[in-house]
Amino acid sequence: MAENKIYRASTTAPVNIAVIKYWGKRDPHLNLPTNSSLSVTLSQSDLRTHTTASCSPTYPPAEGDTLLLNSHPQSLSTPRSLACLTSLRSLRRSLESANPSLPPLSSYPLHIISTNNFPTAAGLASSAAGFAALVRAIADLYTLPQSPEELSLIARQGSGSACRSLLGGYVAWDAGHKGDGSDSRARLVAPRSHWPEMRAMILVASAMKKDVSSTSGMQATVATSSLFRTRAEVVVPREMAAMEKAIEGRDFEGFGKIAMRESNSFHACCLDTEPPIRYLNDVSWAAMQLVQGVNEKVGRVVAAYTFDAGPNCVVYFLEGDRREVVGCLAGCLKEGLVERVEGGVELEDGLEGAKEVLRRGVSNVIMTGVGEGPVSVEDHLIDEKGEEVQKNGV
Amino acid sequence: MAENKIYRASTTAPVNIAVIKYWGKRDPHLNLPTNSSLSVTLSQSDLRTHTTASCSPTYPPAEGDTLLLNSHPQSLSTPRSLACLTSLRSLRRSLESANPSLPPLSSYPLHIISTNNFPTAAGLASSAAGFAALVRAIADLYTLPQSPEELSLIARQGSGSACRSLLGGYVAWDAGHKGDGSDSRARLVAPRSHWPEMRAMILVASAMKKDVSSTSGMQATVATSSLFRTRAEVVVPREMAAMEKAIEGRDFEGFGKIAMRESNSFHACCLDTEPPIRYLNDVSWAAMQLVQGVNEKVGRVVAAYTFDAGPNCVVYFLEGDRREVVGCLAGCLKEGLVERVEGGVELEDGLEGAKEVLRRGVSNVIMTGVGEGPVSVEDHLIDEKGEEVQKNGV
Numbered sequence: 001m002a003e004n005k006i007y008r009a010s011t012t013a014p015v016n017i018a019v020i021k022y023w024g025k026r027d028p029h030l031n032l033p034t035n036s037s038l039s040v041t042l043s044q045s046d047l048r049t050h051t052t053a054s055c056s057p058t059y060p061p062a063e064g065d066t067l068l069l070n071s072h073p074q075s076l077s078t079p080r081s082l083a084c085l086t087s088l089r090s091l092r093r094s095l096e097s098a099n100p101s102l103p104p105l106s107s108y109p110l111h112i113i114s115t116n117n118f119p120t121a122a123g124l125a126s127s128a129a130g131f132a133a134l135v136r137a138i139a140d141l142y143t144l145p146q147s148p149e150e151l152s153l154i155a156r157q158g159s160g161s162a163c164r165s166l167l168g169g170y171v172a173w174d175a176g177h178k179g180d181g182s183d184s185r186a187r188l189v190a191p192r193s194h195w196p197e198m199r200a201m202i203l204v205a206s207a208m209k210k211d212v213s214s215t216s217g218m219q220a221t222v223a224t225s226s227l228f229r230t231r232a233e234v235v236v237p238r239e240m241a242a243m244e245k246a247i248e249g250r251d252f253e254g255f256g257k258i259a260m261r262e263s264n265s266f267h268a269c270c271l272d273t274e275p276p277i278r279y280l281n282d283v284s285w286a287a288m289q290l291v292q293g294v295n296e297k298v299g300r301v302v303a304a305y306t307f308d309a310g311p312n313c314v315v316y317f318l319e320g321d322r323r324e325v326v327g328c329l330a331g332c333l334k335e336g337l338v339e340r341v342e343g344g345v346e347l348e349d350g351l352e353g354a355k356e357v358l359r360r361g362v363s364n365v366i367m368t369g370v371g372e373g374p375v376s377v378e379d380h381l382i383d384e385k386g387e388e389v390q391k392n393g394v
Numbered sequence: 395m396a397e398n399k400i401y402r403a404s405t406t407a408p409v410n411i412a413v414i415k416y417w418g419k420r421d422p423h424l425n426l427p428t429n430s431s432l433s434v435t436l437s438q439s440d441l442r443t444h445t446t447a448s449c450s451p452t453y454p455p456a457e458g459d460t461l462l463l464n465s466h467p468q469s470l471s472t473p474r475s476l477a478c479l480t481s482l483r484s485l486r487r488s489l490e491s492a493n494p495s496l497p498p499l500s501s502y503p504l505h506i507i508s509t510n511n512f513p514t515a516a517g518l519a520s521s522a523a524g525f526a527a528l529v530r531a532i533a534d535l536y537t538l539p540q541s542p543e544e545l546s547l548i549a550r551q552g553s554g555s556a557c558r559s560l561l562g563g564y565v566a567w568d569a570g571h572k573g574d575g576s577d578s579r580a581r582l583v584a585p586r587s588h589w590p591e592m593r594a595m596i597l598v599a600s601a602m603k604k605d606v607s608s609t610s611g612m613q614a615t616v617a618t619s620s621l622f623r624t625r626a627e628v629v630v631p632r633e634m635a636a637m638e639k640a641i642e643g644r645d646f647e648g649f650g651k652i653a654m655r656e657s658n659s660f661h662a663c664c665l666d667t668e669p670p671i672r673y674l675n676d677v678s679w680a681a682m683q684l685v686q687g688v689n690e691k692v693g694r695v696v697a698a699y700t701f702d703a704g705p706n707c708v709v710y711f712l713e714g715d716r717r718e719v720v721g722c723l724a725g726c727l728k729e730g731l732v733e734r735v736e737g738g739v740e741l742e743d744g745l746e747g748a749k750e751v752l753r754r755g756v757s758n759v760i761m762t763g764v765g766e767g768p769v770s771v772e773d774h775l776i777d778e779k780g781e782e783v784q785k786n787g788v
Contacts, residue, residue, distance in 0.1 A: 227624055227659065260669075275654075
């Protein structure tokens with residue numbers, strides 16, 4: 001056994017953008033949600049967290065576990081991170097007890113390095129990808145036999161929506177009923193291959209850190225909104241069932257209508273919070289109007305907007321409707337943000353104001369689509385000596 | 395009996411701004427609401443409709459009833475106007491039947507002239523004041539003995555919220571339960587004299603005609619919002635009771651909190667409509683933030699925002715808190731819009747952005763307060779020959 005060995009495992013993990021929103025915890029300690037949610041996992045070619053987990057007997061015990069996120073040291077002693085690390089170590093310890101020839105990795109300090117290729121905390125689900133990558137990388141380092149669904153129970157404790165980023169394609173997070181949260185986990189609704197034509201165009205209206213964090217915002221909603229209970233208990237269960245059916249039948253019209261009214265319902269409950277929470281700004285509303293305008297002009301739902309806890313608009317559409325959707329929306333954006341597509345529909349004159357707001361307000365566009373779950377990679381961010389790998393030009 | 399006589403009666407009628415909102419009809423034909431509402435009648439020194447109703451055997455029958463609103467001819471043959479005129483004529487006819495010496499005014503064409511001293515259909519409750527003035531003026535012309543509450547049944551059929559403008563002070567509109575609407579009428583919660591210190595500062599963010607009319611908007615909400623039923627059946631009844639108690643006890647803290655969350659609840663249901671309805675723009679949100687900022691800084695609720703179906707912010711406050719409220723908000727507005735008051739609180743630095751949005755977005759400010767109901771006036775807009783009175787400089 002090499003006593004100086006640096007043990008390493010690396011993974012990339014995807015962002016997911018919910019079409020049935022997670023908002024509200026029934027148990028803030030265990031990150032148990034008031035309602036189920038459902039998301040599309042996005043391609044890691046475009047948005048990903050890349051994480052290397054390493055451990056070694058040579059790492060100084062006094063420093064404890066460490067995490068560098070985009071080159072900045074982050075605490076791993078928050079309750080959420082501790083919950084993940086403790087669970088993963090405990091699973092590793094079981095393996096070690098059953099097989100004493102295994103190196104005692106659970107007793108070594110962990111050094112973790114993580115990089116996002118997109119701005120942190122800008123409503124782009126960075127914490128989801130981050131915790132999914134963290135859990136997946138450590139599980140790989142520890143050679144844990146647990147399935148992604150089982151690991152999702154652990155990632156959930158780091159960041160609720162992270163549990164959905166452990167799977168690719170179309171993923172539900174079932175709220176569950178048990179007090180210990182053991183049934184509150186990710187479930188595959190359909191793999192990417194079932195409906196690979198799903199595309200997402202992300203209109204970045206602001207890459208600034210948001211005013212109201214999801215964690216504090218959602219608990220304010222639970223505590224003060226009079227409409228929220230109806231949403232959690234009546235509206236979302238109905239929409240979840242309908243959305244699963246739409247995905248099963250590859251019915252974009254159904255998918256899109258539900259996604260849009262779900263986004264509206266979530267933001268309505270934010271507005272019904274005391275004091276009210278606002279994520280949708282003038283740019284967001286302009287995007288909503290233009291998506292509606294495209295659908296009206298085409299005569300069916302070819303594009304669907306959804307907004308997480310931020311002003312950025314995610315527009316879902318099918319590859320077959322690229323010409324209509326991107327052709328039209330690209331014409332409402334600053335030159336050069338997205339490759340022009342010929343043949344988009346002409347929007348009604350009444351939308352000139354919305355076009356102008358979008359043109360001025362959208363600073364960046366990310367074109368992506370449905371993708372796979374976390375992937376093991378050999379591209380380590382920590383070298384064989386336990387040092388951060390210096391990459392040029394990144 | 396003077397056969398050429400022009401019979402005239404003139405009234406002014408007030409605007410009212412609801413603190414428990416009317417949104418949704420259970421019977422669109424009779425204008426019966428899904429929920430009760432409650433408003434403050436505003437002073438006619440600042441906002442009013444001035445209406446002269448006249449009738450005469452000399453008016454050409456072929457022309458029928460006519461209405462000039464702000465010098466523009468308006469139809470009186472809409473179902474809503476017809477409902478009012480038919481009811482009022484029928485009440486007059488009963489008087490004439492009982493007393494044949496009365497001139498048969500009910501058989502003469504009506505000529506009505508009406509002027510608002512504020513922009514029409516800009517979310518400033520112009521239709522409320524308009525129909526209240528129309529009904530009150532014709533009732534006076536016909537010397538009807540009905541009480542304002544009884545007349546409110548008629549005004550309601552013209553424009554729902556008009557029923558509340560027939561009374562001064564603090565006025566409820568009870569939704570009622572009967573199918574014929576005979577219990578859906580205005581009720582005095584408290585006269586102006588009970589709590590005369592109530593002030594309203596109206597921040598006019600736009601005097602443009604609104605995109606989505608209240609009438610079509612509210613029925614879209616009833617038809618498509620999943621959260622609306624909870625609002626109408628659970629939230630509003632609770633808030634109505636609490637608001638009446640707050641007014642009874644002259645409890646501004648209670649009044650303000652309920653008013654703000656009621657406004658939020660209403661606009662949340664607009665956002666939950668399919669497609670979503672938006673009345674709150676960036677300027678509205680800036681006003682909300684600044685009102686919250688004042689309250690936080692002062693340490694109690696001294697100002698309360700509310701928004702009707704438009705972006706204009708109505709800020710209620712008590713005369714005793716003028717220094718804090720106006721002193722502070724005036725500093726966030728363009729020079730000259732409102733008289734400066736010394737000694738407003740200093741807002742937190744974080745609100746600089748909101749101040750700038752308000753400074754750029756508010757074009758006009760109306761300072762007013764709680765006021766009386768319609769008032770009979772001798773200032774007629776129609777002269778003794780039945781012609782429009784030409785006023786210079788108006």
